[in-house]
Amino acid sequence: MRKKFYWIALAAAVLLGAAVSPFASEWLDGLERVAKDKGFLARGEGEPLLAAPIPDYAFPGIAKAGWATAAAGAVGTLLTFALALALASALRRRRGK
Amino acid sequence: MHIPDGFLDAKTFITLDVVAVGFVAAAAARARRVLSERAVPLMAVLAAFIFAAQMLNFPVAGGTSGHFAGGALAAILLGPWAGGLVITLVLVIQALAFGDGGMLALGANVFNLAVVAPFVGYGAYSLLRKVFAGEAGRFVGAFAAAWLAVVAAASACAAELAIAGTVPFAVAFPAMVGAHALIGLGEGVITAAALAAIRASRPDLLELGRGGAA
Known part of the structure; x- marks a missing residue:
């Protein structure tokens, strides 16, 4: 198995999630822009049903916004990798079938 | 275009x-x-990669940004079913851990981004590959399919907002498609670039999703 590709791809993803994410645009996204222009943005700003552990991609307890985003990105990217690996391993076709 | 709770009524989100x-x-x-x-x-x-890339909003017009969604890329690589599962997982993590996209609206976000986008993207890519054969066709097809996938997802989102009574379709549709026609260009570029990177390092992986079966 040629695993090198996957490790490089994962490292690139973590780098994007942790090192590039603090520099992402903070402008409203497409749907938020439409919601603001058409007057229904406030409808989405109620209390969340369940409090998210890392709300708005800011890791709690980190004062500097950029570092909080970077930590959230690193944790989220690695968490997604781990859960996707577990899901795909559980779902894949069994050998011999 | 993650829909938060509050934009859709109960009949629509259920x-x-x-x-x-x-x-x-x-x-x-x-x-x-x-x-x-x-x-x-x-x-x-x-x-x-899709989780990380979805954090990277890029500006598309004054005061408006967009980010990669990944539905077409996942479907081109894995087929629309497994590709849609990958996007679904990303959406579940975003909603539960990061509060991005509503809990009740999770089904709507899965429908738009993990069903409509991958299936439209996959269908468009398959058709375009028949028209544009060869290696150039791979990238032209991926770019166009990714653009179409984002615009289709935005159209579905506009329809849901209209069905929910939040905003009339005649208002939501042009606004959503207008914004996402620009965001879709970024989606197209990133999708084509990701395929180029895979082709350069692991061309065998480009054939996994052929026929929709990964």
Whole structure:
């Protein structure tokens, strides 16, 4: 198995999630822009049903916004990798079938 | 275009929650029959890449940004079923851990981004590959399919907002399609670039999703 590709791809993803994410645009996204222009943005700003552990991609307890985003990105990217690996391993076709 | 709770009414989000559960059940059943062992690590790194890339909003017009969604890329690589499962997982993590996209609206977000986008993207890519054969066709097809996938997802989102009574379709549709026609250009570039990077390093992985079976 040629695993090198996957490790490089994962490292690139973590780098994007942790090192590039603090520099992402903070402008409203497409749907938020439409919601603001058409007057229904406030409808989405109620209390969340369940409090998210890392709300708005800011890791709690980190004062500097950029570092909080970077930590959230690193944790989220690695968490997604781990859960996707577990899901795909559980779902894949069994050998011999 | 993650819909927060509050934008959709109960009939709309409940219907789409049921549809999303149905999609996940069907895609999981299909994966058990066809998902190859070789697709497992690709699904994992693809999910990680899409999660990270979705954090990277790029400006598209004054005061408006967009980010990569990944539906077409996942479907081109894995087929629309396994590709849609990858996007679904990303959406679940975003909603539960990061509060991005509503909990009740999760089904709507799965429908738009993990069903409509991958299936439209996959269908468009398959058709375009028949018209534009060869290596250039791969990238032209991927760019166009990714653009179309984003615009289709935005159209579905506009329809849901209209059905929910939040905003009339005649208002929502042009606004959503207008914004996402620009965001879709970024989606197209990133999708084509990701395929180029895979082709340069692991061209064998480009054939995994052929015929929709990873």
